[in-house]
Amino acid sequence: MLELANKRIVLGLTGGIACYKLAEFVRRATEQGAIIDVVMTEAATHFITPVTMQALSGRPVYLDPWDARIPNNMPHINLSRGADAILIAPASTDFMAKLVHGMADDLLSTLCVARGACPLLVAPAMNREMWLNPATQRNAAQLREDGVVLLGPAEGDQACGETGGGRMIEPDQILNELIAFFQPKLLQGRRVLITAGPTSERIDPVRVITNRSSGKTGYAIARAAHEAGAHVTLVSGPTALSTPYGVDRVDVESARQMHDAVMQLAQANDVFISVAAVADWHVVNSSEQKLKKTADNAAPALQFAPNPDILAEVAAMQNGPWCVGFAAETENLIQHADAKRRRKGVPLLVGNLAQQVMDADVTELVLFEEGGHTSLTPRPKLQAARALVAAIAQRLPRKNNT
Ligand code: C5P
Secondary structure, three states: OOOOOOOEEEEEEOOOHHHHHHHHHHHHHHHOOOEEEEEEOOOHHHOOOHHHHHHHHOOOOEOOOOOOOOOOOOHHHHHHHHOOEEEEEEEOHHHHHHHHHOOOOOHHHHHHHOOOOOOEEEEEOOOHHHHHOHHHHHHHHHHHHOOOEEOOOEEEEOOOOOEEEEEOOOHHHHHHHHHHHOOOOOOOOOEEEEEEOEOEEEEEOOEEEEOOOOOHHHHHHHHHHHHOOOEEEEEEOOOOOOOOOOOEEEEOOOHHHHHHHHHHHHHHOOEEEEOOEOOOEEEOOOOOOOOOOOOOOOOOOOOEEEOOOHHHHHHOOOOOOEEEEEEEEOOOHHHHHHHHHHHHOOOEEEEEEHHHHOOOOEEEEEEEEOOEEEEEEEEEHHHHHHHHHHHHHHHOOOOOOO
16 A cells, blocks of 8 residues: 555755755655655755756756746746645755745745645754754744644754754654654544563573564554554564654563553553563573583473563553553464453453464454454554554543543
């Protein structure tokens, strides 16, 4: 499925070294079906050529408000009328100031003023002192107040050699935020806590006991909840996955660490989605030093103790979050998952067949609740995650103050 099928995007480039990153963005966004009209300020053309942007977008690049080749000579109207969104990236300090004041002295600023109801997304990119300058901060706040969506900026190394805030978010993050922008805001204002990945229980410094879990489903749900407008915290066991943009992540290793992190965060959240494959036991007599093989090659005598059941504990909380559990079963999914939902005391439990979903990119989720069960047909994990988020939003009790 193309994430931006037939979406018409006006991409405005302004002066900044981050311009080169937009070449990659245009490539990825067109792969996702977007139709991109690139508009460049004069300053932007010092950093990347219009030829590059034309080749990658497959469409003419607009530079000049006075272009007699355009039949009505009104590119500012033509471009802003047909667009699903206008994205300014990189957005310079100067261009943000112009937006705040409604200035219209080149094609890009003019089409922004002329945009009417067309959404405007802005990805600032500048030196840290320029970003921290009170005028820039005032402008950023004003843009937010005017309904403009600010993407970033991030913190990090800057082209000038300094380190700090003002760095443009990465092109794949801009792409994901653009995709997110078009998703329905079903969890706007909600706080969602998610556990994901395996936990890892130490035997000695080099050996662990763990459950097989890539974390892909939990991370996809975190991304989908963020897309739906929620504030998302992901408590993650060890995985090789990168954190979805906009999601807070807390890293843990053992089930007991996961338990402690969740207990600290649970009350502040509206929803708890327990996706993690939590190890059921930990090793009581784990060793500080690597266990050595003995002459008779005897297996070490490990002693196990049960881990806390994080989901059941959160589900039993007074005024706790609305809980969703997961069950990966290898057989008799219906009976096992239904029984598990009752045992854990959760309103919704999501079942899947372990051998079908582990490490896979496609998953079939079955929703178990009081009235029975329904299957969400197999689909890629992000699509499945979005369907689950929609199902949760539908079932979530209304907030007292809404
Ligand atoms: O008991 P079982 O591990 O089969 O239950 C699965 C569900 O319970 C999952 O949602 C999992 O994240 C959660 N769980 C938990 N703490 C445990 C074991 C499982 O939160 N110790």
